[in-house]
Amino acid sequence: MSSNILMRNPYAMGGLALILFWxxxxxxxxxxxxxxxxxxxxxxxxxxxxxxGSESARYWLGTDQLGRDVLSRVIWGSRTILLYAPLATxxxxxxxxxxxxxxxxxxxxxxxxxSLFSNIVLSFPVMILYVLIIxxxxxxxxxxxxxxxxxxxxxxxxIVRGLVLDLREQDYVSAARLRGENALYIMIVEILPNxxxxxxxxxxxxxxxxxxxxxMLGFLGLxxxxxxxxxxGMVADSRxxxxxxxxxxxxxxxxxxxxxxxxxxxxxxxxxxxxDGGS
Amino acid sequence: MSxxxxxxxEVRYGSQDGDVVAIKDVSLEIKAGETVGLVGESGCGKSTxxxxxxxxxxxxxxxxxxxxxxxxxxxxxxxxxxxxxxRGGDVAMVYQEPFSALNPxxxxxxxLSEIPITHEGVDRDRARxxxxxxxxxxxxxxxxxxxxxxxxxxxxxxxxxVVIAMTLLGKPxxxxxxxxxxxLDPTVEAEIMDLIAELQRKTGVAILFISHNxxxxxxxxxxxxxxxxxxxxxxxxxxxxxxxxxxxxxxLLLDAVPSLLTVPERSSSKPGETxxxxxxxxxxxxxxxxxxxAAKTGMLVxxxxxxxxxxxxxxxAIVGESGGGKSTLAKMVMxxxxxxxxxxxxxxxxxxxxxVSQRSPKSLRRIQMVFQNPGDTLNPSRKVGAxxxxxxxxxxxxxxxxxxxxxxxxxxxxxxxxxxxxxxYPGTLSGGQRQRIAIARALAAEPDIIVAxxxxxxxxxxxxxxIADIFRDLCDSSGLTLLFISHDxxxxxxxxxxxxxxxxxxxxxxxPTEDIFAPPxxxxxxxxxxxxxxxVSQEGRGISQ
Numbered sequence: 114m115s116s117n118i119l120m121r122n123p124y125a126m127g128g129l130a131l132i133l134f135w136x137x138x139x140x141x142x143x144x145x146x147x148x149x150x151x152x153x154x155x156x157x158x159x160x161x162x163x164x165x166g167s168e169s170a171r172y173w174l175g176t177d178q179l180g181r182d183v184l185s186r187v188i189w190g191s192r193t194i195l196l197y198a199p200l201a202t203x204x205x206x207x208x209x210x211x212x213x214x215x216x217x218x219x220x221x222x223x224x225x226x227x228s229l230f231s232n233i234v235l236s237f238p239v240m241i242l243y244v245l246i247i248x249x250x251x252x253x254x255x256x257x258x259x260x261x262x263x264x265x266x267x268x269x270x271x272i273v274r275g276l277v278l279d280l281r282e283q284d285y286v287s288a289a290r291l292r293g294e295n296a297l298y299i300m301i302v303e304i305l306p307n308x309x310x311x312x313x314x315x316x317x318x319x320x321x322x323x324x325x326x327x328x329m330l331g332f333l334g335l336x337x338x339x340x341x342x343x344x345x346g347m348v349a350d351s352r353x354x355x356x357x358x359x360x361x362x363x364x365x366x367x368x369x370x371x372x373x374x375x376x377x378x379x380x381x382x383x384x385x386x387x388x389d390g391g392s
Numbered sequence: 393m394s395x396x397x398x399x400x401x402e403v404r405y406g407s408q409d410g411d412v413v414a415i416k417d418v419s420l421e422i423k424a425g426e427t428v429g430l431v432g433e434s435g436c437g438k439s440t441x442x443x444x445x446x447x448x449x450x451x452x453x454x455x456x457x458x459x460x461x462x463x464x465x466x467x468x469x470x471x472x473x474x475x476x477x478x479r480g481g482d483v484a485m486v487y488q489e490p491f492s493a494l495n496p497x498x499x500x501x502x503x504l505s506e507i508p509i510t511h512e513g514v515d516r517d518r519a520r521x522x523x524x525x526x527x528x529x530x531x532x533x534x535x536x537x538x539x540x541x542x543x544x545x546x547x548x549x550x551x552x553x554v555v556i557a558m559t560l561l562g563k564p565x566x567x568x569x570x571x572x573x574x575x576l577d578p579t580v581e582a583e584i585m586d587l588i589a590e591l592q593r594k595t596g597v598a599i600l601f602i603s604h605n606x607x608x609x610x611x612x613x614x615x616x617x618x619x620x621x622x623x624x625x626x627x628x629x630x631x632x633x634x635x636x637x638x639x640x641x642x643x644l645l646l647d648a649v650p651s652l653l654t655v656p657e658r659s660s661s662k663p664g665e666t667x668x669x670x671x672x673x674x675x676x677x678x679x680x681x682x683x684x685x686a687a688k689t690g691m692l693v694x695x696x697x698x699x700x701x702x703x704x705x706x707x708x709a710i711v712g713e714s715g716g717g718k719s720t721l722a723k724m725v726m727x728x729x730x731x732x733x734x735x736x737x738x739x740x741x742x743x744x745x746x747x748v749s750q751r752s753p754k755s756l757r758r759i760q761m762v763f764q765n766p767g768d769t770l771n772p773s774r775k776v777g778a779x780x781x782x783x784x785x786x787x788x789x790x791x792x793x794x795x796x797x798x799x800x801x802x803x804x805x806x807x808x809x810x811x812x813x814x815x816x817y818p819g820t821l822s823g824g825q826r827q828r829i830a831i832a833r834a835l836a837a838e839p840d841i842i843v844a845x846x847x848x849x850x851x852x853x854x855x856x857x858x859i860a861d862i863f864r865d866l867c868d869s870s871g872l873t874l875l876f877i878s879h880d881x882x883x884x885x886x887x888x889x890x891x892x893x894x895x896x897x898x899x900x901x902x903x904p905t906e907d908i909f910a911p912p913x914x915x916x917x918x919x920x921x922x923x924x925x926x927x928v929s930q931e932g933r934g935i936s937q
Contacts, residue, residue, distance in 0.1 A: 284763035285770055288769070290728065291727075291748055292756060292760075292786045292837060293749075293751075293753055294786070302771075309773075
């Protein structure tokens with residue numbers, strides 16, 4: 114029934130359409146991109162400028178200060194974000210859910226330690242934490258993933274823990290204990306599925322935040338090493354000439370914004386469909 | 393002229409599969425100062441009528457036919473301002489859950505003062521006086537303390553009195569009461585019913601009293617209407633309707649009300665060996681968190697020196713008001729809590745200090761539990777079949793484990809549910825159906841003993857009767873031992889062989905059912921018995937059963 118409500122929510126469907134759009138773009142990048150994203154051609158071309166020595170080929174979104182085609186870089190850049198944002202979010206969820214289940218279900222010292230740890234992490238300004246981690250371990254795909262997990266998991270743990278504290282008191286959990294189920298079974302089968310609604314809603318929002326974070330890390334020069342096209346990195350590279358050539362900055366920004374908006378709209382739709390546990 | 397006149401109304405709710413007709417061709421008249429009862433099972437549309445009177449049907453509901461007139465004025469034609477003046481002014485409403493009717497972050501006195509201030513435009517001091525008077529009208533004598541309290545600091549009974557005081561402050565001419573006592577303990581329920589009857593006499597306000605319990609309605613209403621599936625199937629003078637019910641639904645509702653006045657036939661239970669022996673059991677809870685070695689500030693006594701035994705094949709009831717420590721006792725027998733002192737022997741084994749996780753599969757199989765709340769007794773995200781087969785797989789005997797599907801169907805049959813139920817999710821089942829499945833789940837372990845914690849109290853009266861029958865049949869046919877907790881003494885009298893009366897964590901009286909119900913009573917038992925609503929005809933004879 115909730116899926117029906119979702120289908121009829123134009124915002125959620127719009128969000129889903131945006132996400133699907135970027136998935137298709139990323140999947141078909143080699144077919145869609147007119148040029149090699151790293152090929153250096155004519156620098157500082159405005160959007161729509163004709164490619165030299167050609168009657169019809171154009172740089173639809175212009176070229177950057179090094180002469181690379183912005184459209185091709187935006188298209189290829191979608192692959193980066195679509196790989197890293199959901200993957201990092203999933204990993205953070207795996208860790209956060211495991212910690213939250215254990216802390217909420219067993220209470221006691223595990224809970225105290227996990228909660229203390231998460232409070233310490235959550236009390237750091239997020240960006241500084243990212244900069245510290247990436248600066249210490251160096252910018253690479255895997256380090257970005259680990260940094261996102263380290264920063265996001267505590268927040269997820271707190272959500273899960275709160276849900277578990279409520280769910281563990283339900284009678285069906287007592288019934289499971291009365292037939293001798295072990296803690297792992299109870300956590301995975303009896304508790305987790307009933308906590309999944311709010312977690313899916315939060316997950317969608319979080320993919321958006323992680324995408325922004327990856328964009329910001331790229332902008333700060335802590336993203337994926339060049340020359341991989343990465344939307345945040347594109348903005349950073351062209352920042353110095355952005356006043357004269359705004360197209361180099363605007364298009365990657367629109368890409369990030371539409372990607373994040375897609376997930377936010379979907380999350381909002383899921384929430385309206387009652388998936389977050391509200392009525 | 394009628395104060396409220398409902399004329400052939402129809403209420404529809406829009407849904408994605410088209411309109412659902414909740415109320416069909418319902419007419420109802422309430423004269424000034426009259427108390428009318430509206431009775432039916434849950435889901436029959438009785439609350440919808442109250443909402444329609446308040447023009448409060450929600451965004452997808454609408455009055456699709458007929459008119460509702462209050463004091464001659466058509467409610468659907470009132471302006472927003474007039475409607476606002478009507479609600480909380482001439483027409484007030486009392487809901488089932490007093491706690492959710494009050495703002496949890498406002499002191500009672502401030503909340504109540506708002507009514508005279510907005511409706512009559514009096515100043516704060518005058519409003520205070522009115523509030524104090526209203527609180528004393530509902531027999532809350534300690535009105536200063538009550539005024540200063542927040543809702544969570546008061547008991548359910550006190551809160552419902554506050555809500556009634558709140559409605560009185562608007563000087564209503566009609567009060568709609570939607571199951572106002574269903575969430576309360578029976579003794580508190582009886583007090584509130586007396587209060588409502590007295591206020592009605594004193595103020596002459598008209599009341600529409602909505603309930604699923606005919607016995608309760610009987611206490612205050614001269615006229616009743618019986619509803620089924622959105623239609624009023626019978627209406628008339630209460631005495632006549634109860635004496636000669638004309639519609640099967642009325643008969644059904646009447647039969648469902650258990651009576652204290654009739655003694656059921658008991659199958660002569662042959663006392664077997666002792667299966668549960670509870671001896672000097674106490675349970676204390678430390679007050680205060682105790683994290684990081686913080687001092688525990690005291691002890692809360694949940695149970696104190698409890699002793700009783702249960703023989704094989706017996707049906708034993710533990711009765712008392714909520715907060716009396718009954719559930720804690722059941723949890724200790726089951727191993728969901730451990731005792732602070734004393735011993736609990738189940739089939740000769742001392743299990744009082746063993747949590748379920750420390751108990752052997754054999755002792756888990758021996759004793760199973762049925763819980764109170766049908767809402768959370770089943771895992772909402774798993775199909776019924778999966779939940780039942782898990783128990784068979786885990787605790788069932790070998791012959792059943794070889795064909796789990798057949799065993800699950802057999803279990804569903806034992807609780808009168810069709811085999812197709814295996815593919816349903818709990819969310820698509822009614823409270824009564826879920827409670828049946830919970831019983832089937834307990835049976836799946838092939839237990840000798842079932843402990844049931846208020847298994848009926850969250851259900852409609854008519855559904856209660858059928859679930860009670862299931863318990864009785866199971867015990868009589870298979871020699872199952874039943875230890876059940878209840879606050880419904882009439883039901884206990886119908887079902888139990890022996891009764892244990894608990895007050896504030898202590899056993900005050902125990903013995904065979906007929907001895908407990910025959911005078912002389914312990915004062916506490918007497919109070920519980922008096923609280924049971926019964927239907928007595930004018931000839932002074934119990935009508936039901």
